[in-house]
Amino acid sequence: MKRVYVNEEWCLGCHLCEYNCAFANSGLSDMALALKGRPIYPRIRVEEGEKISYAVSCRHCEDPICVKSCIAGALSKEDGVIRIDSDRCVGCFTCVLVCPYGALAPGETGVMQKCELCLQNASGEPACVKGCPNNAIVYEERGAAL
Amino acid sequence: MKRYVIIGNGIAAAGCIEGIRSTDGGGSITVVSAEKRGVYCRPLISYYLEGKTDLSRMGYRPDDFYEKNGCAVLWGRTAVKLDPVSRTVTLDDGAAVEYDALCVAAGSAPFVPGFEGLDTVEKKFSFMTLDDALALEKAVDKSSRVLIVGAGLIGLKCAEGIAGRSGSVTVCDLADRVLSSILDAECAGIMQRRLEEHGISFLLGDSAVRFDGGRAYMKSGAVVDFDVLVLAVGVRANSSLVKDAGGETGRGITVDEYMRTSLPGVFAAGDCAEGMDISAGQRRVLAILPGAYMQGHAAGVNMAGGSRVYDKGIPMNSIGFFGLHAMTAGSYEGDVYEERTGDSVKRLFTKDDLLKGFILIGRDERAGIYTSLIREKTPLSSIDFEALKKAATTAAFSPEIRRKKFGGAV
Numbered sequence A: 001m002k003r004v005y006v007n008e009e010w011c012l013g014c015h016l017c018e019y020n021c022a023f024a025n026s027g028l029s030d031m032a033l034a035l036k037g038r039p040i041y042p043r044i045r046v047e048e049g050e051k052i053s054y055a056v057s058c059r060h061c062e063d064p065i066c067v068k069s070c071i072a073g074a075l076s077k078e079d080g081v082i083r084i085d086s087d088r089c090v091g092c093f094t095c096v097l098v099c100p101y102g103a104l105a106p107g108e109t110g111v112m113q114k115c116e117l118c119l120q121n122a123s124g125e126p127a128c129v130k131g132c133p134n135n136a137i138v139y140e141e142r143g144a145a146l
Numbered sequence B: 001m002k003r004y005v006i007i008g009n010g011i012a013a014a015g016c017i018e019g020i021r022s023t024d025g026g027g028s029i030t031v032v033s034a035e036k037r038g039v040y041c042r043p044l045i046s047y048y049l050e051g052k053t054d055l056s057r058m059g060y061r062p063d064d065f066y067e068k069n070g071c072a073v074l075w076g077r078t079a080v081k082l083d084p085v086s087r088t089v090t091l092d093d094g095a096a097v098e099y100d101a102l103c104v105a106a107g108s109a110p111f112v113p114g115f116e117g118l119d120t121v122e123k124k125f126s127f128m129t130l131d132d133a134l135a136l137e138k139a140v141d142k143s144s145r146v147l148i149v150g151a152g153l154i155g156l157k158c159a160e161g162i163a164g165r166s167g168s169v170t171v172c173d174l175a176d177r178v179l180s181s182i183l184d185a186e187c188a189g190i191m192q193r194r195l196e197e198h199g200i201s202f203l204l205g206d207s208a209v210r211f212d213g214g215r216a217y218m219k220s221g222a223v224v225d226f227d228v229l230v231l232a233v234g235v236r237a238n239s240s241l242v243k244d245a246g247g248e249t250g251r252g253i254t255v256d257e258y259m260r261t262s263l264p265g266v267f268a269a270g271d272c273a274e275g276m277d278i279s280a281g282q283r284r285v286l287a288i289l290p291g292a293y294m295q296g297h298a299a300g301v302n303m304a305g306g307s308r309v310y311d312k313g314i315p316m317n318s319i320g321f322f323g324l325h326a327m328t329a330g331s332y333e334g335d336v337y338e339e340r341t342g343d344s345v346k347r348l349f350t351k352d353d354l355l356k357g358f359i360l361i362g363r364d365e366r367a368g369i370y371t372s373l374i375r376e377k378t379p380l381s382s383i384d385f386e387a388l389k390k391a392a393t394t395a396a397f398s399p400e401i402r403r404k405k406f407g408g409a410v
Helices: A016-024 A031-035 A065-069 A094-098 A127-131 B011-021 B042-050 B130-139 B153-163 B185-197 B240-244 B289-303 B368-376 B385-390 B399-406
Strands: A002-006 A045-048 A053-056 A075-078 A081-084 A137-141 B003-007 B028-033 B071-075 B079-083 B088-091 B096-098 B101-104 B108-110 B145-149 B168-173 B200-204 B208-212 B215-218 B223-225 B228-231 B235-237 B266-268 B273-277 B282-284 B316-321 B324-330 B335-341 B344-351 B354-361
Touching (some): A016 A031, A016 A045, A016 A127, A053 B399, A065 B289, A094 B289, A094 B368, A127 A137, B003 B096, B011 B101, B011 B289, B042 B130, B042 B153, B079 B101, B130 B153, B153 B168, B153 B200, B153 B228, B153 B316, B185 B200, B185 B344, B185 B354, B266 B289, B273 B289, B354 B368, B368 B385
Parallel strands (some): B028 B071, B101 B266, B168 B200
Antiparallel strands (some): A045 A053, B079 B088, B088 B096, B208 B215, B215 B223, B273 B282, B316 B324, B335 B344, B344 B354
16 A cells, blocks of 8 residues: 655655645645644654654554554544544554554644555545655655665 | 344444444344443443443444344343354353354453452452442542552542442552553652552552451551452453353453464453454453454454455553543563653653664653554654654654645544
8 A cells, every 4th residue: 555655865854734734634724724833743853863864653563562452442544544433542552552653642732643654635636745845754665674 | 133242232233233234234243232221331330439431421422223224123132052063151050152253242241359358348349330430429428437458540540439439448459559450659659649649559569368257468568458449450251151161261262363273263352352452472361452452343244255454453551540540551671761740741762773662651742653663663764753752643654644644534
C-alpha cells in the first residue's frame, strides 16, 4: 500500500507539513480561520537533530503495537491503514507509551490522534505531501528498507 | 480439523482467537467464558464510573466477533479440571471438552485476605469486572462514604472513577506510598497529591485489621466509618487448572516465549501466565493489557502450527489521575538521569549500555521511543543518547537506523 515517506536530505525544516496537516484535519475551509492565532495539533511532526530535519507521521506498521496495546479498542487496522476512533479513545496514553515512532499524540480535546493519510478528510490524499515545497515528503508504495 | 479450546474470554482470549485465525481458517474454536458477556475493555470499568465511556463503547470487538471467527462460546462456564493425557477439559457443569490445542487465558482473581468480621460488611465489592463496576454504581450515591483497601492501580482507578459519584473516598494501604509496584516514594507523592486535590483521603502504612458492619478498625488504632467497601488488595493468577494437572507454575503459569506451558499442547497467556520480563531478566506475571493481547496472539499462531515468539515482554503502564499522567516501563536499575520541575518528573535508568526503564510524570513526551529502546535492547552507544535523554526523538538514531525506520515499510 501507499505510505508517507520522507527524504531527510531535502527537508528544509519549514514545518509547512504540520500546518497543512492541522488544516486538512480541522474540517474548516478557511486556513486562517483554522490556524491563525491558535495552538495547532498536527499529526505529523518535524524532527530536528543537529544537522538534519525530517517529518514523522504514522508508519502504518504491518504489525502495529499501538493497535495491540489500546485498552479501549479504539485503534484498528482497516485495509492497511491504522485508524483511531476518537469516540472510543479515553485518553489513557498507552499508545503514546508504546509507539516507537512517537506518531500518536493528544489533540485539542485530550483524546489521541494520528495520521490516517487524509483518506477520510476533504484533502483525500496526504496534505503534508501535497503541500511540501521541496518534495521532501512523498506518498508512494515501497517495500521494507534493506 | 483441529480442535482449539480457550479457557477465558478476555483480551488474551481475543488475541488467541485472532492468532489462530491468522494461521488456520478452518479448525473449531471453543471459548469457555466465565462472564456472560462478550470480550470487553476491562481497564475501562473505572472510566465507565467516571462517565468517560458507556456500555455501547466498551466492547473490545464487534458484536459478530465470535460468529465471524467461527467460535462456539460456552457462556457462564468455567473449567475445573484438565487432563493433559486424554487432552480433555472438564467444565463446572460436568461437561468434557476435548482439544488438540488448549490455551489457558483464565486471568486473575482478586485476592481477599481473611479480615476479621468481613462477613458483617453489607456492601463490599471487588473491582475487576464490568459486573463489579455495575454493582458498585448501584450501591454508591452522593451520600456514600467509600473505603477502598489497596492503593495500587486498581484501587486508585476505582477511587478516581467513583469520586464524582460518592460523598467521600478514603484509600488505605499497608504500603507507605501509593502505586508502590510502579513508583518510588517521590513520584508516588506527586500522584497522591493530585488525588488529594480531588478530595480523596489516604491512610498509608496502615491497614484494616477488623470490620464491624460499617466500621473499619485500623492497625494504627484509627477507626474509619464507611457505607461501601472496595477490596483491591491485589490479584492472584488463575493458575490452578494447570498446576493441578501437574504443569509448572510460579506466581502464574510458567510459559516460554512460544507461550507453551510445560504440558504438551497446552498454552497460556495473559494475567494467568508468568513469562519473561526481558528488562529484569526474570520471569514475572506482567498483568497488562498489551501483553495479554500479544501473548494470546502468539499462543494462537503457535497452537495453529505457525511460529511466533513473544520475547519482548516488559512491565509498562500508562496511568493517569485527574489529568496527571504517569508513564512507566521496564526495571528501575542502574544509573539514573533525572529532570524535575513541579509536578513533572523524568527518570531514565541505564545499565550495561542499555536503557532499562523509565518513569515519566506529567510530561508531554513521546515515551514510546524510550520504550522501544528497552524492548529492542538497543545499545546506547549506537545512538546519540545524550540528545535522547533530553527529549525522546528519533533524530538521535544513526542515519542507518533512521533509513530502516523511515525509508521503507515497517
